[in-house]
Amino acid sequence: MSLVLTNSMSGRKETFKPIDAANVRMYVCGPTVYDHAHIGNARPPVVFDLLYRLLGHLYGAAHVTYARNITDIDDKIIARAQESGRDIADITDHYTRIYREDMAQLNILPPDIEPLATDHIEPMIAMIKALIEKQVAYAAEGHVLFHVPAMPDYGKLSHRPRDEMVAGARVEVAPYKKDPADFILWKPSSPNQPGWDSPWGRGRPGWHLECSAMIKAHLGTEIDLHGGGQDLIFPHHENEMAQSECAHDHPFVRTWVHNGYVLANGEKMSKSLGNFHTVHDLLADFPGEAIRLTLMSAHYRQPLDFTKDGIAENRRRLDRWYRLIGGVEAAKSLPQTVITALEDDLNSPKAIAALEALAKPETADQLLAGAQFMGLLLEAPDVWFKAERSGGLDQQAVEALIVERRAARQARDFARADAVRDQLDAAGIRLLDRPDGTTDWERIGHD
Ligand SMILES: [Zn+2]
Numbered sequence: 414m415s416l417v418l419t420n421s422m423s424g425r426k427e428t429f430k431p432i433d434a435a436n437v438r439m440y441v442c443g444p445t446v447y448d449h450a451h452i453g454n455a456r457p458p459v460v461f462d463l464l465y466r467l468l469g470h471l472y473g474a475a476h477v478t479y480a481r482n483i484t485d486i487d488d489k490i491i492a493r494a495q496e497s498g499r500d501i502a503d504i505t506d507h508y509t510r511i512y513r514e515d516m517a518q519l520n521i522l523p524p525d526i527e528p529l530a531t532d533h534i535e536p537m538i539a540m541i542k543a544l545i546e547k548q549v550a551y552a553a554e555g556h557v558l559f560h561v562p563a564m565p566d567y568g569k570l571s572h573r574p575r576d577e578m579v580a581g582a583r584v585e586v587a588p589y590k591k592d593p594a595d596f597i598l599w600k601p602s603s604p605n606q607p608g609w610d611s612p613w614g615r616g617r618p619g620w621h622l623e624c625s626a627m628i629k630a631h632l633g634t635e636i637d638l639h640g641g642g643q644d645l646i647f648p649h650h651e652n653e654m655a656q657s658e659c660a661h662d663h664p665f666v667r668t669w670v671h672n673g674y675v676l677a678n679g680e681k682m683s684k685s686l687g688n689f690h691t692v693h694d695l696l697a698d699f700p701g702e703a704i705r706l707t708l709m710s711a712h713y714r715q716p717l718d719f720t721k722d723g724i725a726e727n728r729r730r731l732d733r734w735y736r737l738i739g740g741v742e743a744a745k746s747l748p749q750t751v752i753t754a755l756e757d758d759l760n761s762p763k764a765i766a767a768l769e770a771l772a773k774p775e776t777a778d779q780l781l782a783g784a785q786f787m788g789l790l791l792e793a794p795d796v797w798f799k800a801e802r803s804g805g806l807d808q809q810a811v812e813a814l815i816v817e818r819r820a821a822r823q824a825r826d827f828a829r830a831d832a833v834r835d836q837l838d839a840a841g842i843r844l845l846d847r848p849d850g851t852t853d854w855e856r857i858g859h860d
Pocket of ligand 1: 442443624649654711
């Protein structure tokens with residue numbers, strides 16, 4: 414079988430055929446680094462990590478290049494710097510580091526290339542110049558705008574009628590715009606805003622342009638796959654495509670892949686509803702693998718209802734799987750049922766069901782191979798069951814209490830021994846008294 418993906422451009426499942434099987438290229442829009450990522454922001458990196466792993470399996474890891482950018486210049490970052498009095502570089506360095514740490518805890522492989530927008534100002538200016546030369550962009554009052562009516566097939570990705578696109582652009586119609594749908598490629602910076610010298614004065618790039626220029630710089634002018642959350646289809650991806658296709662006069666992306674929204678208890682996540690979880694906070698309470706499994710539990714195109722109960726349930730599932738793999742070596746080949754499910758439009762719920770079908774002692778080696786391929790069961794079972802979560806007792810404290818309990822029992826102070834056991838119980842520590850007289854232990858879920 415071969416890989417089939419739903420291409421957002423056609424709205425249909427299509428057989429994936431790379432432009433060059435020796436160099437499969439994928440780009441995914443990365444974070445704007447001014448705050449902690451919330452759980453909705455973690456869905457695209459998990460979905461496209463799974464696709465990256467699958468492409469590596471199908472074409473060889475050395476033949477796949479995955480780029481995911483860091484947006485480190487943006488009005489939201491500038492606003493955060495102004496309200497907090499911190500340097501922009503301080504903010505972006507800090508949140509870039511946390512983003513990388515959080516993603517690593519979800520077992521997301523680092524992309525091959527992680528370009529920073531601020532390292533690509535020159536290629537951005539070059540692309541704007543090319544668009545002006547081709548008369549699809551114009552400079553006005555320190556701005557440069559892409560002229561939407563100059564591209565007859567603008568809108569072919571989002572399939573929106575023109576009046577909706579103008580309304581959807583949600584920008585007040587500035588007097589320097591020739592058409593209300595025209596969008597910013599470059600804008601002027603005031604003296605207290607970050608900026609770079611350009612032929613149109615000191616300024617900074619528009620967000621859409623950043624991705625177009627970084628894709629060209631690292632992956633070329635036509636790529637196999639471009640991914641992101643469905644909220645990016647319009648205007649961000651529509652505009653990326655407009656810029657790149659007009660600059661290069663040929664198609665930009667073979668297959669567009671978009672993941673659905675993350676909901677909390679059936680509602681859209683928002684700060685005002687108080688149903689907003691950051692990845693960072695969730696990682697204090699739950700293992701990254703349980704969060705990852707939860708994010709893979711719905712098909713990527715469907716909305717995903719994310720609840721803490723859901724993560725706890727997936728944690729118990731992982732507990733069960735971890736119990737099966739002690740002393741087991743992963744099978745040499747990947748289970749075909751898992752690969753077949755993923756080849757069918759990255760059907761992760763079906764792949765998880767295939768893992769579940771292997772979750773028995775006689776096929777534990779295949780469970781382990783398939784789960785590790787999907788970024789799960791990557792810890793040693795001993796580490797998994799002992800890892801500290803949520804401000805509980807640390808390993809040293811647990812072991813000190815076990816020693817104390819043993820001493821109390823030897824002194825026949827059973828009241829003290831029971832009190833210690835209760836204390837461990839309350840902290841979610843299960844004691845395992847071995848026949849040889851030693852006591853091992855593990856953590857159980859906090860539910
Ligand atoms: Zn982008």
